[in-house]
Amino acid sequence: MMLTTVTVDTMRAWILNDTDGPDSFSLDEVDTPEPGPGDVRVRIVMSGLNHLDLWVSQGLPAPGSFPHVAGGDAAGVVDSVGEGVDGWSAGDEVIVDPTVSCGKCEQCLHDDATYCADFSILGEHRWGTLAEYVVVPARNLRPKFADLSWEVAGTFGLVTGTAYRMLKRARLRRGDTVLVVGIGGGVSSMAFLVAKALGARVWVTSRSPEKITWATESGAEGGFDSSADFSKEAKEVTNGGVDIVIENVGPATWNQSIRSMRKGGRMAVCGGTTGSKVELSLPALFFKQLEIIGSSMATHSQFARALHMVESGDVVVPIDSVHDFEDVPAAIERLDSGEHMGKVAIRR
DSSP, X not given: OOOBOOOOOEEEEEEESSOSOGGGEEEEXXXXXXXXXXXXXXXXXXXXXXXXXXXXXXXXXXXXXXXXXXXXXXXXXXXEEOTTOOSOOTXXXXXXXXXXXXSOSHHHHTTOXXXXXXXXXXXXXBOOSSBXXXXXXXXXXXXXXXXXXXXXXXXXXXXXXXXHHHHHHTXXXXXXXXXXXXXXXXXXXXXXXXXXXXXXXXXXXXXXXXXXXXXXXXXXSEEEETTSOHHHHHHHHTTSOEEEEEEOSOTTTHHHHHHTEXXXXXXXEOOOTTOSXXXXXXXXXXXXXXXXXXXXXXXXXXXXXHHHHHHTTSSOOOXXXXXXXXXXXXXXHHHXXXXXXXXXXXXX
């Protein structure tokens, strides 16, 4: 065991003191968090924005207390380790896994932190990465390979891990047909890339012709206009419907996503960017024997496998833009505009 202690009294962070939306973020000085037993503090080199950060700023859900630091993705350098930590020391370059759990319960010991009663998401339930430092359990770190760029290392994690788990819960097999709804979103774009790397035939939807073009140039079989009847097109090109739908848009696309599946099809759902309530036709569900599968985040081993796909080059993470830490409002505006294609990164 190597104990490393570094004293850093305060740090800069983009904090939330209320939940009035993206304009609520303000740059301030706050106390630097100290690593407790089993924890590691990381000096952040690069982090990424996710739509989760926008939702937290709107109180969906509201932080448990204020001030709050959002942000779920980061890569950086180990700065300080807490008591009982083995395997990490100051100077190690690391990637942060945003799924946090107790590490002791039956679910955690069987490598499913997402079912832990104390499950939390970095930046949602606890202070996250829109700061100069972050503290996480040592088990939430992975080594950063030297040839992996900081931009990718600091931004891929939350959405790629989430996408990987969705596909695994949907029991993806090589050769399956997959429809990814809303290709411009972070989870959706990574679900497309991961599914393709795992041997699936993938179609996408978007309201943006440019984003559909990006997907087809990146290996998608084709793309459909989200504002039109894409379910009819999906059934035509797949001879009856797709095996799997990846859905996180919600009410705006829900019914068409249901209609796009073949008999026995599976839909994996991780969110609803257009709302949280949908209507479901029960006859469509039971006559077609469909499965609707909820999914959230990723286990630590799933995160590690997603990271391996990125490190190996099987999955190439698109980077939309890189912003200085002082320019987080511009980065948030870019994400909120919906015009981005790829990850929005924040450098220190």
